[in-house]
Amino acid sequence: MSARRAEPYRIKMVEPIAVTTREYRRQAIREAGYNTFLLRSKDVYIDLLTDSGTSAMSDNQWAGMMLGDEAYAGSRNFFALEQAVQDIYGYPYVVPTHQGRGAEHLISQILIRPGDYIPGNMYFTTTRAHQERAGGTFVDVVIPEAHDPANPHPFKGNVDLAKLQELIDRVGPERIPYLSLAVTVNMAGGQPVSLENMRATYELCKRYGIRVICDATRCAENAYFIKEREPGQAGRSCREILKEMMSYTDGCTMSGKKDALVNIGGFLATREFEVYQKATQLVVLFEGMPSYGGLAGRDMEAMARGIYEMVDDEYLSWRILQVRYLGEQLLQAGVPIVQPVGGHAVFLDARAFLPHVEQATYPAQALAAALYLDSGVRGMERGNVSAGRKPDGSEYFPRLEMVRLTIPRRVYTDRHMDVVADSVISLYRRREEIQGLRMTYEPPTLRFFTARFEPLGGMLSQA
Secondary structure (H helix, E strand, O other): OOOOOOOOOOOOOOOOOOOOOOHHHHHHHHOOOOHHHHHHHOOOOOOOOOOOOOOOOHHHHHHHHHOOOOOOOOOOHHHHHHHHHHHOOOOOEEEEEOHHHHHHHHHHHHHOOOOOOOEEEOHHHHHHHHHHOOEEEEEEEEEEHHHHEEEEOOOOOOEEEEHHHHHHHOOOOOOOEEEEEEEHHHOOEEOOHHHHHHHHHHHHHHOOOOOEEEOOOHHHHHHHHHHHHHOOOOHHHOOHHHHHHHHHHOEEEOOOOOOOOOOOOOOEEEEOEEEEEEEHHHHHOOOOOOOOOOOOOOHHHHHHHHHOOOOOOOHHHHHHHHHHHHHHHHOOOOOOOOOOOOEEEEEEEEHHHOOOOOOHHHHHHHHHEEEHHHHHHEOOOEEEHOOOEOEEEEEEEEOEEEEEOOOOOOOOOOOHHHHHHHHHHHHHHHHHHHHHHHEEEEEOOOOOHHHHEOOOHHHOOOO
């Protein structure tokens, strides 16, 4: 019998969370238009909406916040952040931003011209929106296994080199400003990219003068999967693996709100001085001075310290295994989820969970609303609503229709995961009671944040 593992930290402070009645939740989800994004946090019991900015900071990070240098230019906390990025990622040039999408905006405006194509290993919502806003067209070049929730491939985030080559041959390398490489791939279920694939992708891109820009939001978790799954990597530290991963890229966008364990912050990093110079010009218009980028000095200090903490092997092992602990309970009960279990979340396969609900009536959105109604657990839709609409106005209908149960870092215990598992399993046994939704309000972009719905019957119609 293997020894049980405990959280590698002690709890110094607690925050009370709401324990509500089913009747209370019925009213709350109705007022939110059956969109979990529109729920008030005070009405949520266990909040698995996102791991973005919801992690618990360490005592070292909180101590660093007391050393905030709020100078308008040249803050010493910026230089601490710059040093951390150089040490852990290996990029010489760093521009802070208020969060990851600020960095996405900068790199899109700097590199993309109307008519360009941006290949990537599956889309992400805000990334694709910034690329399209700059006049580019996203092209999916992830391996086919990524679109199959049950496929056990250990690196479902890998780039399909044949697809990438076909795009280069079809449009020409001059119309491809960069390849967008996500590590891990959120929309595939938090799936990693292998070191071997990163190396091969970089070599192919270099042959044609195409940059590789990494979405490094969950790169530390990707490094752990490489250590765990890729031959020849088990004896290396996650810190060493991460440094090599980044060596196969020309720059990165980073949301510090995930791996770096802070509540706000991000950055754009690059090896190219020209790109850096242009970023320092644009950041003044949209974020702030190049030495603070929309952040308080204290937040930069917390992020700098979090970057070192995020690559600790013991912490990463616990982090990944807590997510896996939830996933394994669901698998044992027969609940259909994306496999293998990813790094930051368990993804429910809503199409298999609710086969009687047509995708046009948003099964993942309905399942997320039903989960909240059942137990007060808040997850989020990652399917048809998130995918949005094509340029011609029709819906995408992605193959992956999922509910993401995202685990914040260092926030919940395994007992919380037990509660989540019990609720999901109970819903699965009563899945015929869940029917679809009709959208009653749709914003023109990123609709999943603010769209509103009404039930078409079943359990939610009583809400």
